[in-house]
Amino acid sequence: MGLFRSAMREKTERTYSDRELFKRFIKRLSPFRKNIILIALFIIVQAIAAVAAPQLIRFVTDELGNEASTTPWYILVISAVGFLLLYLLNWVAFSMQQVQSGKYVPFFLENLRLDLFKKLQEQDMTYFDEHMSGKINSIVVNDTLDFSSTAILISNTVGSMVISFCTLGILFYFNWVLALIVLGGIPVLFLLMVALRGLAKRLSKSYREAIGSVNSAMVEAIEGINVSKSFGQEHNIANQFENINQNYFRSWMQLTATTHFWRPLLNTITSSILCLVLYFGLDIGISAGIMIMFLLYIDTFFRPVMQLARFFPELSAGMAAFERILAIFDSKPKVQQKPDAKPLKEITGNIQFKNINFWYDQDNVVFENLNLTINKGEKLAIVGHTGSGKTSIVSLLSRYYEYQGGDILIDGQSIRNYTLDSYRKQFGKVEQDVYLFHGSIKENIKYGRENVTDEDIWRVLDIVQASDFIHRLPDGLDTLIGERGRDLSVGQRQLLSFARAILINPDILILDEATSSVDAFTEAMIQ
Known part of the structure; x- marks a missing residue:
C-alpha cells in the first residue's frame, strides 16, 4: 500500500501474433514507399558487389599461385583493383541505405x-x-x-538477408x-533464437x-507533493519510490544479462563453423x-545473420513496445459518436434523465432508474x-462516460x-x-x-x-501563470476558470463548487 500502489498495477496487455505485428508494421511503412524503394535498390547494388568481389580475389589468388598461368599481369592488376572498387561500391551503397533509413x-x-x-x-x-498517466506518457x-x-x-x-x-x-x-557445413550453423542459431525469443x-x-x-510514480509524487509534505511523508515516499526504482533496475539487469550471455555464444558458434570449413577445405584439397x-x-x-541474432x-x-502502442490504437472508447449524428446548434428545450442506469464497474452501481427533469x-x-453521484450526473450529461441503461434527452x-x-x-x-x-492569462481564458x-x-x-x-499584475493579460496556474492563488484560478466558462456563452452552465475558494463578497458579486 502507499501513494504509489497504483503505479505497480497495469491492465494485462493484449497479445499480438508475429504475423499481425509484421502486417501492422508494413502498414505503418506505407507512407514511406519512396524511401523503401531506394533502400531496396541500394540493397541490390550491395548484393551484386558482395557476390562479385570474392570471385575476383579467387581468380587473382589462383592465378598467382599457378606457375603455368598465361594470364597477363595487367589483367591481375585490373582484377585486384576491381575487387577494391567493388568493396568501395558496397560501402557506398550501404552508406546510402543508412542515409535513406535516417x-x-x-x-x-x-x-x-x-x-x-x-488516438x-x-x-x-x-x-x-x-x-x-505516467505509463501512457512512457508509451x-x-x-x-x-x-x-x-x-x-x-x-x-x-x-542484409537478401x-x-x-x-x-x-x-x-x-x-x-x-x-552444408556453413548452412548447418543456421538451425543451431535458429533454435537458440527461438529459445531466447520467449524469454x-x-x-x-x-x-x-x-x-x-517509474514515470507514474514520479508524476504522482510531484502532483501530490503538497499532501506528502503536509503529512510529513517525504521519507516514506522516497522509500516507496526506491522499491519501484529497484524493480526497474532488476528488469534492466535481467534484460542486459540476456544480451551479454547471447553475444559471446554467437561468436563461439561462428568461429566453430570457420574452423570446420578450414579443416575440411584443406582436407579435400581445394x-x-x-x-x-x-x-x-x-x-x-x-x-547479417549475426546482426539479427545479436540484436x-x-x-x-x-516488438514488445509495438504491442503496447497497438494496444492504444486498438482500444475503442465506450462513448462513441453515431455515424448519422447531427450537430447541435443550440438548446431550446428541457433536459431529461429517463430511467438511467450507470456504474463505473458492475460491482458499484451509481444510479438505477434515475429520473430527472431540468427545465x-x-x-x-x-x-x-459524498459519493452519492453528484459529479456522476454532470459527467453523464457532459458525455464523459456512457450510461448502461435508459437515456438522456435534450430538446x-x-x-x-x-x-x-x-x-x-x-x-x-x-x-x-x-x-x-x-x-498567459489571455491564452487560458480564450481557450x-x-x-x-481583449x-x-x-x-x-x-x-x-x-x-x-x-x-495589478506586471504584464496584465499577458502574464505567464506557470504549470497548472501555480503562480496564482486557488481563488484566482477559480475566477479565471469562471471567466473561461462564461466567455463561450454556453446554453448550460455547470458549477461544481466553483466558488469554494473565493471570498464571500466576491461570490455574492458574481451571483
Missing part, C-alpha cells in the same frame, strides 16, 4: 507519435481512469522511440560439402512496464583462391453526501444523436479543482475561442470580479 525514421517516429496522441484525444474518461515517448529504432534494425537486417541468400547460392555452386519478450515487456511504473573466397563469402553470409533482444524489445432557464442545485432528442464536438460546446463548466495550462478580442476578455473578467487583480 531520412524516413524521424518522420516515421513523428507520424507514429502524432497518430498515437490523436488518446479520442478516448473517453474511462480509458484514463483505467490507465496511469508515447519511450516506446515509440524504441520501436522507430527497431524499424531501422529491421530494414537493415532484411537487406545478400546472405545470394551468397549461399554461390557457396553451393563451388563446393556443396563446405556449403527476451517477457523481459522486455517487464522492463517497459517498470519504466512506466585451391587457396577458393578457400579465401569461401572465407569471404562466409563473412558476408554470417554478418534479437533489442528486436524483441521493439430551460431553471437553476438546479444538486446536493447529497426531446437523445444526446447520442448529436455530434460530440457540437454537443459539448453547449456547456460551460467551472470545477472546484481548476486546471490551467502553462501560458477554444480564438476569435475573441475587450471580450475584460468584459467577462469584470463579471467574475477578476479584472482588479489582473490589472
